[in-house]
Structure formats: structure tokens, C-alpha cells
Amino acid sequence: MEIYGYQRKALHSDAISTLPLYRSAPPLDVRLEDFELFAIDRLRVLKGISDGLSRGKKPEEIDNLAKDLWKANMRHPEASEVVNKDIISHFVLRLVYCRTEDLRKWFLSMETALFRYRFRLESAEAQRALMAEFDLPYKAVSNSEFESMKDNLGQVARSIGQPLTPADTKFYTVPFEEVPELVAGRRVFVHKGHAYVAMNQVVSLVATQFRSHLSKALILTNRKWTSSIREQEKDRLTPIVEALCTSYLGPDYSEPREFAEISIRDIDQIAMSSFPLCMRHLFEKLREDHHLKHGGRMQLGLFLKGVGLKLDDALAFWKAEFSQKVGAERFDKEYAYSIRHNYGREGKRTDYTPFSCQKIISSTPGVGDHHGCPYRHFSEENLRAALGKMRVNSRAVEDVMDKVRNRHYQLACTLTFEAVHGTSCDAGINHPNQYFSESQKVVQSKVSI
Amino acid sequence: MLLLSSRAQHTTMTREEIGNGSEDMVIDECEPEGRERNSVPDEFNANYLKVYYGKLFPHADIFKWISYGNDGKHPACDQSYFSRREFSYTLDNDIYLRYQSFNSASELENSIKEKCPFKIDIGPVYSVDPAKRHAYAQTGDNVFTPVERELVFDIDITDYDDVRYCCSGADVCLDCWPLMTVAIKVIDTSLRDDFGFNHILWVFSGRRGVHCWVCDGKARRLTNEQRASIAEYFRVYKGNENSLKKVSFTGLALHPFLARSYSEVLKDFFKSKLLLSQKLFSTEERYEKILEMIPDESITSELRGKWQENKRSSISKEDTNVVRWQQLKHILQSGRPKAQGLRRCVEEIVFSFTYPRLDMEVSKHMNHLLKAPFCVHPKTGRVCVPIDPNCCEEFDPTAVPTLSKLLEEMNMGTLRADVDNEWDRTSLGKSIRFFRSSFLQPLLKSCKEEIENSYNAKLQHSKNSMSW
Numbered sequence: 001m002e003i004y005g006y007q008r009k010a011l012h013s014d015a016i017s018t019l020p021l022y023r024s025a026p027p028l029d030v031r032l033e034d035f036e037l038f039a040i041d042r043l044r045v046l047k048g049i050s051d052g053l054s055r056g057k058k059p060e061e062i063d064n065l066a067k068d069l070w071k072a073n074m075r076h077p078e079a080s081e082v083v084n085k086d087i088i089s090h091f092v093l094r095l096v097y098c099r100t101e102d103l104r105k106w107f108l109s110m111e112t113a114l115f116r117y118r119f120r121l122e123s124a125e126a127q128r129a130l131m132a133e134f135d136l137p138y139k140a141v142s143n144s145e146f147e148s149m150k151d152n153l154g155q156v157a158r159s160i161g162q163p164l165t166p167a168d169t170k171f172y173t174v175p176f177e178e179v180p181e182l183v184a185g186r187r188v189f190v191h192k193g194h195a196y197v198a199m200n201q202v203v204s205l206v207a208t209q210f211r212s213h214l215s216k217a218l219i220l221t222n223r224k225w226t227s228s229i230r231e232q233e234k235d236r237l238t239p240i241v242e243a244l245c246t247s248y249l250g251p252d253y254s255e256p257r258e259f260a261e262i263s264i265r266d267i268d269q270i271a272m273s274s275f276p277l278c279m280r281h282l283f284e285k286l287r288e289d290h291h292l293k294h295g296g297r298m299q300l301g302l303f304l305k306g307v308g309l310k311l312d313d314a315l316a317f318w319k320a321e322f323s324q325k326v327g328a329e330r331f332d333k334e335y336a337y338s339i340r341h342n343y344g345r346e347g348k349r350t351d352y353t354p355f356s357c358q359k360i361i362s363s364t365p366g367v368g369d370h371h372g373c374p375y376r377h378f379s380e381e382n383l384r385a386a387l388g389k390m391r392v393n394s395r396a397v398e399d400v401m402d403k404v405r406n407r408h409y410q411l412a413c414t415l416t417f418e419a420v421h422g423t424s425c426d427a428g429i430n431h432p433n434q435y436f437s438e439s440q441k442v443v444q445s446k447v448s449i
Numbered sequence: 450m451l452l453l454s455s456r457a458q459h460t461t462m463t464r465e466e467i468g469n470g471s472e473d474m475v476i477d478e479c480e481p482e483g484r485e486r487n488s489v490p491d492e493f494n495a496n497y498l499k500v501y502y503g504k505l506f507p508h509a510d511i512f513k514w515i516s517y518g519n520d521g522k523h524p525a526c527d528q529s530y531f532s533r534r535e536f537s538y539t540l541d542n543d544i545y546l547r548y549q550s551f552n553s554a555s556e557l558e559n560s561i562k563e564k565c566p567f568k569i570d571i572g573p574v575y576s577v578d579p580a581k582r583h584a585y586a587q588t589g590d591n592v593f594t595p596v597e598r599e600l601v602f603d604i605d606i607t608d609y610d611d612v613r614y615c616c617s618g619a620d621v622c623l624d625c626w627p628l629m630t631v632a633i634k635v636i637d638t639s640l641r642d643d644f645g646f647n648h649i650l651w652v653f654s655g656r657r658g659v660h661c662w663v664c665d666g667k668a669r670r671l672t673n674e675q676r677a678s679i680a681e682y683f684r685v686y687k688g689n690e691n692s693l694k695k696v697s698f699t700g701l702a703l704h705p706f707l708a709r710s711y712s713e714v715l716k717d718f719f720k721s722k723l724l725l726s727q728k729l730f731s732t733e734e735r736y737e738k739i740l741e742m743i744p745d746e747s748i749t750s751e752l753r754g755k756w757q758e759n760k761r762s763s764i765s766k767e768d769t770n771v772v773r774w775q776q777l778k779h780i781l782q783s784g785r786p787k788a789q790g791l792r793r794c795v796e797e798i799v800f801s802f803t804y805p806r807l808d809m810e811v812s813k814h815m816n817h818l819l820k821a822p823f824c825v826h827p828k829t830g831r832v833c834v835p836i837d838p839n840c841c842e843e844f845d846p847t848a849v850p851t852l853s854k855l856l857e858e859m860n861m862g863t864l865r866a867d868v869d870n871e872w873d874r875t876s877l878g879k880s881i882r883f884f885r886s887s888f889l890q891p892l893l894k895s896c897k898e899e900i901e902n903s904y905n906a907k908l909q910h911s912k913n914s915m916s917w
Contacts, residue, residue: 152705159700159707176644177671180678186704190682193645193667 018083019118019126021133021210022090022217030088036240039096042089043244045069046110053113054410054428066117095229095237096244098222102356108218112211119203124170131202134209138172141196146171149189153196156189162200170199179205262308264317274439276413276432277374277386278360279303285370290325295363295371297335299355301342306354306433311343356431357410375400375409392419493830495541495565497852502562504871505855506823507881512554514889515571517664518896525904533596535572535579537818538564547572548579567827570818573598574669595815600646600668600676602683603811603819604632605658612802614727614735619828621657621846624726629659630841631718632805635710636661636683637838643706644679648892650884651836653849655826659836660819664892666899673814680812682706685804696742696800698793711796715803720774723802730756730773739777742798744790748780822884825852834880837887850876 030038048069052062074089076082090111097107119127131138141149146169153171157164176195182188182205189196197205230238262270271283282300286292292300297318304314318339322331340346357373365372374383380401387397396419403412413429421442429435512531513520519530531551538546546564551557561569573595577585585593606613606621606629615624633651640646640663648664671679685707686695703711723729730736736756740749756773781794811817824833830851836844850858858875872878 155702155705155708158702159704161700163701177667177675177678180674184678184681186682186706189705190643191645192642 019115019122019130020083020087020090021130022087022214025091026084026087028084028088032236032240034085034088035092035237036244038085038089039092039244041073041085042093044073045114046093046107049110049113050106053109054430062113063117063120066114070114070118092241093244094218094221095225095241098218098225102359104215104218104222105358108211108215111214112207115210116203116207119206127202127206131206134206134213136174136205136209137178138174138197138202141171141173143169149191149196152189152191153198156187156196157198160185160187162198164198168198172197172199172202264309264313264320267309267317273443274436276429276435277390277416278372279432279436280390281374281386282370286321290321290323293369293371295365295369297338298342299360299363299371301339302352302354303432303436305343305352307436311340311345314339314343354431354433357413357429360432361409373409373413375404375412376407380404387416390416390420392416493825493827493852495567497830497856498567498825499562499565500856500859501825501852502565504859505875505877506561507872507884508558508561509554510881510884510889511821511823512557513893514664517666517669518893518900523897523900523904525900525907529578530574532578533576534574535818536821537570537572538566539568539570540564540566548582550579567825569821569824571821572818573815597669598815600663600671600679601812601817601819602636602661602663602680603654603658603808604629604636604661604805605654605808607657608806608808612727619657623845623847626844626846627718627722627726627842628803629846630844631714631803633659633661633836633838633841634714635805636807638709638713639683639706648888648895649838650822650888651838651841652822653831653834653836653844653846654820655824655831655833655849656829657846660822660833662819662822666896676815677809677813680807680809683805683807684809685800686806696797696804698797698800703793703796707800710804711799715799719799719803724770724774725768728770729802730770733757736773739798742801743777743781743794745788748791752777752780823880832877832880834877835884835888837883 045066049062049066052065057065074082074085076085093107097103119130122130128138128140146153149171154164157168173194173196176183176188176190176193179188179195179197179201182197182201183190183195187201188198233241268287271280275283279300282292282296285296286300301314301318304317309317315336318335319328319331322335326334337346342352344352360371361373361376363372365377374386378386383401383404384397387400392400396415400412400415400419403409403415410429413435414425417425417429417435417438421439423442425438427434429438515534516531519526519528521528531553534550535547536549536551536557538549540546546566549560551560572579574597575582576592576594576596579593582593606616606625607618609625609628610617613625613628616622637649637651640649640661646663646665646668648668650662650664652660652662654660687697698707702708728735729739733756740752743749752773755776777798778795781791811819820833822833822835825831826833830853831846831849832852832855834849855875855877859871870878870881872881
């Protein structure tokens, strides 16, 4: 009897999830070396996922990637310490990645992707337990109810292009108002006020909850960091934290590169050869209209700064264009200030960093705007015309349009780069200035031959 | 009680009642022969409206509805509930008064009678009395913000102008009105069966559309995001000048809600009614519009060829439209393996013409104002009467009582001792009785239950917390 009882207990503890929710920092003692090493190991996992995502890998591929990365990096010689390593590394990285909006966004996306993968692997009981932790009012659908609903559930699944497999029998009901996104997209069967949510949809919802909790936590962490921790730890943790960040995030192009010191004389030619489509478009519109609205001025202006255009040259460049429309005096009065502001010479003297692709893609250009990502915002017709002007061959144009349809805008830009330059770009385009510097590398190498 | 024995007496009595119009005008309105001499529109004017608000408009019923059981009789009633509701008035000369609020039924009634608004809108219930809103902030804890509002829908036939040929703009006739009937059936069924709502009021908008008020407690407490999600669930038509095909079904099957709407309502309506009443294939311009929705050149040129021939020899007894629709369906649904874009082409065409087109903005925001039932439409003089969704095919927008008709009925009605209300002598009686029996009474019953239940639950809770 006792042995049986012991065995049963062991089974029960297996069902409890080892997936932590990172609700609060654990009261553990951590060795200083482990502080850094654990964080680095976890960062390898997150960076690996990040690379996979920007290459447009499918969800199943990301799952396998995450599994391999986790196995390779998050082990610990003592089995009991594995969970601690998980928790500690997460909280250390919170300190590292809480400090700016871009860092937070990246960390949130990667941790959420990781969480999603790990959640899917959990047993049904463990998943339910996790859902309960998030206060999600889901009720499992019994087998008999499933049988009676099967046709409708199957039909919904087929209507969204995800037909049910025999394995897909786990469904949950929840009041329809709890899942507005699924209702809006007609991705669930709704009956008498209840939405019938499939397992993979539940994962999305749990992941959304996880993300929103983490997002709030990061803001709080940032506050604590700037108000007390950074100073308190300036001889111990702070240098580690600051080093961790810069070693793993790509260059942010706030320091202009020497070889790319462009002069306004060459700018037209350089725009044609090395600007990514978003900046080409803004540049052309500026030449055409002698004006750009605020969003466009920011996006193009900071890009040019990153490319190496000095402040004086920038002022001359913008003035030459704008004065054709609004007059030199008005330019000096209304526009010169904000250019100097971008270069950190006015106001609070922040040296603004050029926008990354992620930032540009998520902007929302309105009427009369020309900023944003053309792969996202141009109509098919206009995009084809623009690519044609860049001399992208028709086969490549089709590949690009395919990526656009699937909303992989950065991949579309990468393919464009590859078609225009005749070389491959394995790293994928993440930043317009990166496109520029890669392009210049190719152009220079051709010149030197 | 009006005693109508002679015309002269009748005129005098009316004059006393109205009291503020010019005498000449009053006499003119009462005599049918004199009507041609008037420059005032037949159906609507401020004097008529005064009488309407005085004798016919169901003030008490509106109050009971909007109070949702908070009439002060139960200890758990929220005494402030009615006074936190916004009403707005559009007066003569387009003067617009917002944030009107009232503390009682009589205050509401007196205000309406006094101001005689050309239109009354109902807004949300706010966190505090709208009259006191300036004392509260926009953000933070002590806020002036909507807290409850019916889930509402607005369907206007002008949104269907690209698919109806019988009328355009503000006109509506019995050939195109059935589009509204179909919309009511589809949406009403879904609100009840899919979303589980029970207390739903459909109202004629007075000229060319319908409004829907979903009044369940759960519906009133929905957030903007939740309202938007229901509106999106209902949205199919994504029209835009640049897209040729505005309805696109890409999955391997239709969502059960759409499939049900198609098989129970839309398919038959298209085939048996709309096809014929709008003569959808009768001219080249019209059938080209449909051919545009088929993304296959070989099919469209085949059909075009057939129909251009057909123009010359119309021997067949069957209606052209029916024949051509059959031909189109046959080609699209016959055994040939179908390219992706063609799989549901027939359904897409039917949905394009018949599926409800909602005004999304009306439904998405809690603070959106919507015209109150039983108002009178200034351009048509028709009363915004409720529509019974169970027999909405019988509703005739061209036969809805107008203000002038009602007043006529009122004045010429015979003496009836058994009638308590003026409206019961008129064609408005039927509408008000329907409003009460089908909507108001079940709603109030449910509200009372809700109030009692929550009260009892609170009592129980405090009892429990006090137990040793």
C-alpha cells in the first residue's frame, strides 16, 4: 500500500508543470558567475529563436529550433538546479532588456515565443493548471459534448484552413466576450454565448496573457533599475548587465560609419544604388514634391544620419528641397530646428537612433504620408511598379509578392536586395541602414575589382 | 375626451389643444381639402409633433425600458441609474442639445413636450450624471465615462446602392426593402442562437433602414473591443473602389454562421426574389457586374458569349434572369476541378448582393448616439415603429403610419369608452402593444430577477462573512 502510494505521489508531481510563469523574483542565492553564465546561456536560446523568426521559419520549425536550443543550452549538472537556472536567467535578462523600448519589445517577443513552445509540450492537466494561474475562465469540453459539436467544430476549422486531425479533440469553452479576436475573425464556433476554442488557439491566448504580464513587469523593472538598482550595483552587477546587452544586440547605427560618409553631390546616385525601397520612395517623393510630412522627415532624416550625412550637409540638403516649396526663410524658421533636434543639438539633446525595420513596419502612414514599409503599405500594383524601377527581374518580383502576401515584409526586402545586388543576404534585412551598408559593401567590392 | 359632433366644434377643440400655432394654419391642417394650399409638408411639422408628443408618444414605456427595472421599488434598485443616461435632442433649425439627463419619468416627459425635439437620440449610461460631467476628469479614477450601453446595429439601405437598381439614395420600395428583411433575419438569428442574447428590439428607422437594440445586461456591459468583435463577426462585405470582388471566401468550408445564413435565408432570397425584382442579368451593364466577380476569363467569356447571343433570340418563356443564373451556377458548380478562387464563387455572388451590410462605427463605440424608437422622421413623417423579427417579411415601410395620418385617426376616431390611451384609437396602438408584450415585459421581468438575485447574493455574502 505504501509503495503504491509513493508511486502515485511521484506520478502526480510529474503532472505539475515545470514551466515557470516568472511571476516574482525567487529568493535564491546566486553566485556572481552563474548570474552572468546563466543569462548568456538563455540569451543563446532567445537569439537563436530570433534568427529563426526573421528567416520566416514556420511555427513547427520554430518549435524544433526552440527545443534544440533549450536542450543544448539550459542544462545543468544537477537536475534539481535546472528550474532555478531557468528562473534566474530569465530575471537577469529582465534587467538587461528592460532599459529601452526596442530592447523590451525584442525580449517580449522572444520570451513569448519560447513560452508558447514550452506550453504546447505540457500535459493537458499541466496546461489547465497554467490557465488557472492566468485566471482564464476556460472549461474543458467533455467527450460527449465534443461528439455532438464535432461537425460544427470541424467546419469552423476547415473555414480557417486548419482542418482538425484525429488528434485534435481538446476543446475549451469560454464566454465569447473573453476571446474578442477569435470571434472577430470567425475563428471559433459560437453557440448560446459560448465560444468553442481549439487547443492551438488556447495557446495563443495564454501566450497573450503571458506577454502582457511580462510587459508590465518589464516597465516596473526598468523603473527600479533606473531609480535604485543601477546605482547600488554599479560595482558588481551593473557592468555585467550593460555588457550583456551590447554584446548581443546588432549595431543600432547611431554612430555613423566612416566609409559611408556621403556627400550631397553623390546622394542621388547612392540613393539609386544602395537605398532600400522605403528610403528610395521617400527620397524620390522629396525630390518630386520638395516636401515630406513629419513621419517621412523622421524616417528619412534619421536614416541619412545613420548613413553618415553630417548635420551641416543635412541642413543644406533639406533646405535645398524645402525652400523650393516653402521658401528658405520658412525652412529656417520651421524645419531646421527639428533636423538639429534629430542630431541631438537641441532640446533634451537625445541623439535619436535611425528606425529599425520593425519600427518602420509598425508605423501607420496616413493620407499624404510616404513613410512606413512599402512592402506592407503599397498596393500590389504600386509595389510591382516600384520593383520594376529598381530593375528587379520578374521571377524575383513574384517571390517578393509571395512574401508580401504572407506578411513577411523583411524577407521581401531581403529578396529585393538579393535580386538587385546579385548576391545572397543570409542575415536577412532588419534595418534600413544595414541594407545600405551591405549594399555599399557589394558596390565597393565591384568598384575595387 | 374629444366629443366630435360637428366640424366647427372639432376645430375649436383642436385649436385649444395646440394653442400655439396660428389659427389659420390649424384650421387648414384639419380640413383635408385645404391641404393643397399649404406650403408646409404634408407629413410633418412642428405643430403635429407637439400633438404627437402630447398624446401619442409612449413616454412611460420608454422610461420603463431605459430604467431596466431601476424604478425605485426594490431596495436594490440603483436610484441614480436613469439620471446617468444621456439623451440628446435635435431641435428645429438643427440646434443640437447633448448630454440631456433626467431624474424621473415626468421630467423626461415634460422636457420632451416642452422642447418638442425633431429627433431624440439615446446615448449611454455614464459613470455620473452627464449634467455634472465637467466636475470629473477624463482619466484616472474619478472619471466621466460610459459604463453601460445597449449593443446596437444600424442597417441603411443606401449602403446597398451598388446592388439595387429599383431605387437609389433615400428612396425605398417594396422591391428593395426585402434586403432589410433578410438582414433582420440573419442578424437576429445569430444574436439569439450564437451569442445567446434574448432581449432584442428591431426598429424601423423612419425612412430607409432598421436599427437593432440588444438590451440584455450582458450586452449593455460589453466593452468597445467586445462590441467591435461582434460587428466584425458579422462583417462579410469589404467594399472598396479598388477591389472587384468584395466578398471572398477562402477556406475549405464556410463558417457555420455563414453557412446557416446562406442555406436558411440568402440562397432562396436571391434565387426567388432579388434576381427577379432587380433583374440582375437583364442588361449588359448589370450582368457584367456579376461577371467581374468571377476570376476566370474562360468562364466569363463563355457566359458572355451565350448571353450576347441570347439577346437576339429570346424565345424561351422563362425569365432571362433565372435562365442566366442557372447557366452561371451550372458552369461554376459542375464537376470540373475548380481553381482556388472559384470554389465558392456562387456563394460569394449571393453574399455580395444579399448579406447584411452593417455600419460598423455605430456598433463599436459605447458613446454612439442612436435615434429613439417612436420618434418621427422629419423627412417622411413616419414613426419609427418596432418590427417583429418573426414576421418581418410582412413589414411594409410604405404603409407605416405618418404623423398626419395619426392625427387624422385621432381626431376622427369614434368615441370609445374602453380605450385608456389616445394611441389605441390609432394605428400606433398596434406598435405600442407589440413593444410592450414582445419586448418590454419580458425584459423587465428579467431585469427584476437580475436585481433580486444580485441583492440576495449580496445578503448571503454578508451573512456568511458574519457567521461565527
